[in-house]
Amino acid sequence: MSESKITNTINEPEEAGRDHEQQLLATSPESKSSGQKAGWTHLFVAALRVSFLRQPYWEGIPVSPLTILILVAGYLLSAICFQWLLAPGPADFNFRAFGTDWFPFAAWAWLCFCLRHSPENHGAGKSSTAPSASHLFVLSMAQGLLLNIVLYWPLSLTMQLGWLKHNSLGLTMSWVLYLTPLAVTMAIQSVFLWRASGRRTSYIFLILVVMVGSSAMEVVTRPPSFWYPRHVQSGEDESAEKQREISQEVFEGQAALLNKKLADIQPHRPGIIDLYSLSFAPYGEENVFLNETSMVTQVMAKRFDAEGRSLQLANNPGTMDSLPWATPLNLQRAIQHIAKRMDVNEDILFLHMSSHGASDGELSAGMWPLSVKSVTPEDLKRWLDEAGIKYRVISISACYAGNWVAPLSDENSLVMTASDADHTSYGCGSKSDLTFFGRAMYDEQLRDKTLSFEVAHAAARPIIKQREEEAGKSDGYSNPQIAVGEHIRTRLKLLEQRLISAPAATAVK
Incomplete structure (x- = not known):
């Protein structure tokens, strides 16, 4: 056979x-x-x-x-x-x-x-x-x-x-x-x-x-x-196709784009407490982090008079021609350059970071085929110290973000997070427009209700808790954290008083 x-x-x-x-x-x-x-x-x-x-x-x-x-x-x-x-x-x-x-x-x-x-x-x-x-x-x-x-x-x-x-x-x-x-x-x-x-x-x-x-x-x-x-930025043709192609032109264009964005940052105004805004979205596989940092940047620009003093770093296929990449080196360079434009002993740096977070506090980073290392709390503190920036407001929107509080806290810093060190946050899926923390804290509180980060954080907590319970969150309340140093609290009060009396203190439209 x-x-x-x-x-x-x-x-x-x-x-x-x-x-x-x-x-x-x-x-x-x-x-x-x-x-x-x-x-x-x-x-x-x-x-x-x-x-x-x-x-x-x-x-x-x-x-x-x-x-x-x-x-x-x-x-x-x-x-x-x-x-x-x-x-x-x-x-x-x-x-x-x-x-x-x-x-x-x-x-x-x-x-x-x-x-x-x-x-x-x-x-x-x-x-x-x-x-x-x-x-x-x-x-x-x-x-x-x-x-x-x-x-x-x-x-x-x-x-x-x-x-x-x-x-x-x-x-x-x-x-x-x-x-x-x-x-x-x-x-x-x-x-x-x-x-x-x-x-x-x-x-x-x-x-x-x-x-x-x-x-x-x-x-x-x-x-x-x-x-x-399909990623569409404001002012772009909605039919424009955005794909993950990182060519030599993109690499060279990114270097020029970062230099231009840094050069556009306005210098300190004598006699005025200025707030400089820096946002960082290192995970490029989902739009929610780009959406959130864009919204936060807008709120800071309009409500906190940071127009011309804002910089957004993001990894996203749709923004490779419009926003510098959110890499550790770009973040370090941005901090160093902003320090040169601001009065490091008078002005305030606001930094918002949004990504997925691991149980050890590490933030997800990357955008295929681009390989990106994650920024650690120790890295960020060292870069801020080396730049000599005294007053800092640091916001971390991620799961297990409470791991960032202790390494970054001091009398000159306000550190707030979307969760504690033992719980996940909510709203970081690909179907989400904003995270629960970003929406409650910035879009609903700081946008038009208050100019105080502490008041906004306190008001956002019960809102987030209720929404998590309604959504059926299984691992318990995310428990957003905040640590406020006495010196930064005084500085933020002075900024709030200036914004209330200034024309810039208007709601974001």
Whole structure:
């Protein structure tokens, strides 16, 4: 019997007769179309069996270049649909994504060949055998596609969109929501591959290395998505397409843009307490941080007379031509330059930072393919001290932001955060326009109700608590923090008195 025949190890004569009958039927033109349909039916029935951890079943599985092409197309189509469902609002299609992320398919094919590279490796358990690596590759691809459609994509959408609806997707939970469906899918596929390899212990390590390695490669390389949010800045054409392409022109333009923005910062006015505003949004994968820092910058400019003395740093695909990148080096340079323009012993520097936060206080940073290091509280304090800026108002809008309070607090500083060191904040998901803290603190209090950061923070706390309870926040009240030094409190009182009596103290329209 030829190697292309699939024989049953339990009842060989019966299966041989069945194979002979199928071979005779396949010679007639009338049976060709029905045979193809039956082949696909056999394929997905077999894929369904192994997805429920049953023994592999190989009979009637079609193996051809067309079969593989259709399965690959199914993977791409399901990925396109899934990413479209997760896209926050209007999105543009990115054709360049078709040319990336092929490593898992290559690793998959290589693994199947390793598991079935010779006839003696065909033993796959008690029920059946498989004739070649091509049958294993086709069946494992069909199983993976089936798991994606009925398990991975629905579970991922349910978990992520369910959390995003409540605006609670912090950094740690983001990884949990991403890895849990992936781990379940990989475990099911690994069991099938191990059984199909004849349950050989030596193959377990190989299967895990390829499965985990290909997934890790995707996480590390961050292949481009098929869909990107359409980013539109004020004054821009709404049809303008914004994609994550960082070319040499962008790099050179960024350097010139930062220099221009720094040069535009106005100098200190003698006899006047000026507030200089600096905002920093280092995480470029979601618009909420750009939205918040833009709003905060506007409030500072209009309500606190910081027009001409404001600088916004942001990582976002839609602002690469209009805003300098939010990198540690750019932040350090901005602090140094502002210190030269202000009176470091009289004026006040306001700094607002908005991003995802980890349990150790680290803020998420980056915008694929740009690699960005995170700023630490120790970095920020050192840069402020080196610049000689005395009076500081520092605002951290992130999960676990309470970790920033102690390192930055002193008698000349006001430090306020969206949460304490043990809780997440809310509103940092891709479906959010503003975080709960940013909306309550700046958009609703400082915008038109008060000029006092302390009063605004105290008023925002119960509002945030109520909204978190209504949203079903599961890990408890975020508990926003504030620490106020006596010297900065006196300085802010003087600024507030000046703004109340000045024409600049008007509500933001």
